[in-house]
Amino acid sequence: MPIELNKEARQQAIASIERYFRENMDEPIGNIAAGGLLGYFLEEIGPAIYNQAVADVQERMQLRVAELDIEVHEEAFGYWRKYDQAARKRR
Template identity: 50%
Template sequence: MAIKLNKEVEQRLLGSIQRYCAENMDEEVGELKARLLLDYCLREIGPSVYNQAILDAQAAMQDKIAEIETICYESEFSYWTKK
């Protein structure tokens, strides 16, 4: 599954890549090089990050589902024990 970014996010990321390269690598990077690097990251690194995020979300949901038993449990056949 390809990761699609909206235009605003893409532009902000391109600017961030350009700034990072300028400040940390002492290299001015134009928009084309920044776009190539962003495309590479989205294709090569993005799926791993996405898959880990899905695993994290699943684990969080499973924790919440496990809590349902203790939060939403109601004793059965308790009519006669309450009298």
């Protein structure tokens, strides 16, 4: 599955690449070249970042699912405990 950016995010990314080159490199980069570099990063490096993000989310979700029984656990057969406690208070 190719990684795509919406139009606004793509424009912001290209502007950021252009600024990075202006401020950190000896030569500036043009809009078309910055777009090409962005495309390269998205195709070449993007999947590794995406896959790591998916793995991180899976790990967090598994931890949440593991804690689910603690969060929503209900004690079974509690009627008589409640009844016995009420009877003790009346004595």
